[in-house]
Amino acid sequence: MDEFLKKMAAVLEVEAVQETDVLKSFAAWDSLSVLSTIAMIDSSYGVNLHASEVQAATTIGCLWRTIEAKKRV
Amino acid sequence: MKFTFHHKRIAGILTIVPANERLFVDDMKNFNFPEARSLKLKQVMGFDKHRVVAPGVCVSDLAVAGLEHLFKNGLLERDGFDALILVTQTPDHLMPPTSNIIQGRLKLKHDMLCLDINQGCAGFIVGLIQAFMLLKQENVRRVVLINADVLSRKTSPQDRNSFPLVGDAASITVVERDAEDSVIHASLKMDGTRNEALMIPAGGLRLPSSPETAVLEDVGDGNLRAKDHLRMDGSAVFNFVQMEVPELIQDLLAGVGVPLEKVDYILSHQANRFMLEKLADKLKLPREKMPHNIVEHFGNSSGVTVPMVIAFNLAEHLRRNRSQVVLANYGVGLTWSAMLMELGNLNFCEMIEYP
Numbered sequence: 001m002d003e004f005l006k007k008m009a010a011v012l013e014v015e016a017v018q019e020t021d022v023l024k025s026f027a028a029w030d031s032l033s034v035l036s037t038i039a040m041i042d043s044s045y046g047v048n049l050h051a052s053e054v055q056a057a058t059t060i061g062c063l064w065r066t067i068e069a070k071k072r073v
Numbered sequence: 074m075k076f077t078f079h080h081k082r083i084a085g086i087l088t089i090v091p092a093n094e095r096l097f098v099d100d101m102k103n104f105n106f107p108e109a110r111s112l113k114l115k116q117v118m119g120f121d122k123h124r125v126v127a128p129g130v131c132v133s134d135l136a137v138a139g140l141e142h143l144f145k146n147g148l149l150e151r152d153g154f155d156a157l158i159l160v161t162q163t164p165d166h167l168m169p170p171t172s173n174i175i176q177g178r179l180k181l182k183h184d185m186l187c188l189d190i191n192q193g194c195a196g197f198i199v200g201l202i203q204a205f206m207l208l209k210q211e212n213v214r215r216v217v218l219i220n221a222d223v224l225s226r227k228t229s230p231q232d233r234n235s236f237p238l239v240g241d242a243a244s245i246t247v248v249e250r251d252a253e254d255s256v257i258h259a260s261l262k263m264d265g266t267r268n269e270a271l272m273i274p275a276g277g278l279r280l281p282s283s284p285e286t287a288v289l290e291d292v293g294d295g296n297l298r299a300k301d302h303l304r305m306d307g308s309a310v311f312n313f314v315q316m317e318v319p320e321l322i323q324d325l326l327a328g329v330g331v332p333l334e335k336v337d338y339i340l341s342h343q344a345n346r347f348m349l350e351k352l353a354d355k356l357k358l359p360r361e362k363m364p365h366n367i368v369e370h371f372g373n374s375s376g377v378t379v380p381m382v383i384a385f386n387l388a389e390h391l392r393r394n395r396s397q398v399v400l401a402n403y404g405v406g407l408t409w410s411a412m413l414m415e416l417g418n419l420n421f422c423e424m425i426e427y428p
Contacts, residue, residue: 027107028110028113030110030294031234031294031307031308032110032113032114032117034308035307035308035311035347036117038308038311038312039311039315039347039351042315042351042355043351043354043355048312048315048316050308050309050312051308051309051312
């Protein structure tokens with residue numbers, strides 16, 4: 001999880017993020033950062049998420065749980 | 074499905090780009106989007122310059138200029154080929170075939186086959202497969218394969234998902250028999266259930282163009298687009314490429330027992346810099362073995378990008394040497410395909426401007 005938070009901070013172009021942070025509250029959260037997130041999750045965790053699945057996650061923690069759920073499948 | 078061809082070669086490649094160049098920093102002024110985010114888009118996607126035709130320029134104009142260049146410079150004889158294949162999604166008219174318009178404008182012989190194929194970003198390999206099959210006929214000595222699109226004319230300048238990416242261009246590839254026993258392997262797959270990922274909704278018979286289809290609509294993220302315009306579901310296309318293309322290439326190579334290390338270059342469709350870097354990473358391929366500099370210089374010109382990446386990066390090398398290459402292209406349809414071949418000793422490999 002710590003590693004994921006660091007990677008999300010890089011995508012969102014901020015110093016640090018927390019699990020409870022709402023994705024839409026970041027200025028950099030747009031279609032380009034959604035795409036960067038999809039690519040980061042694919043290369044780091046081997047999970048291929050669709051844009052709609054990424055956008056359905058409200059917080060960074062929600063997004064992590066989506067990845068965890070997919071990893072178990 | 075898999076294809077195998079013997080005794081076939083690419084003899085020469087010419088690409089034709091419009092002289093008219095647009096800069097992304099100028100395109101940005103049309104976007105309803107913070108400047109910092111547009112600059113981020115530029116950096117990640119590799120948007121910088123792209124070539125677009127002047128108003129009114131059609132596919133046949135680029136193709137005729139290219140063929141005249143080849144005739145004039147003795148690189149192809151006017152009656153030296155027996156089939157003309159045109160792969161385009163932006164024909165001059167719904168009918169007749171644009172290949173016939175090209176034949177007529179150049180007053181080519183009647184004893185030949187002219188064929189239009191509706192294909193996009195995967196259109197180079199689809200065209201090559203058709204050309205190789207035609208060469209099985211003894212009366213077909215040589216095939217001229219033209220890939221050409223002027224998609225800027227069908228793209229909304231206020232749609233930053235598409236407009237800064239699109240480039241117009243044409244390529245002419247001469248395909249003939251090879252005296253050597255060259256073997257070419259290809260793999261191609263299609264999935265028509267995902268046909269809406271890349272489409273121009275209006276302008277055909279299902280939804281004819283009308284004043285209503287020309288109305289710009291807010292399609293989210295501040296992008297404005299009409300139904301007459303190209304619509305691309307960028308993230309769905311990204312998912313598709315990452316899921317399907319590496320596996321297709323690996324399967325093609327495994328099937329013929331060629332390890333990836335023996336391949337000199339993977340010459341991929343030039344979708345955008347981001348997608349190509351991720352594709353190379355997924356294949357565990359050094360990025361320099363997959364040239365990916367076409368979008369920043371010319372834009373993504375659909376089925377022309379593979380000939381363009383060859384002519385822009387490897388022209389000198391491939392006129393003198395041969396390389397083991399994998400061609401890979403993917404897009405509308407959806408279609409994805411790869412082809413393993415020896416490419417080189419080309420009679421010509423160059424790029425010209427129109428006009």
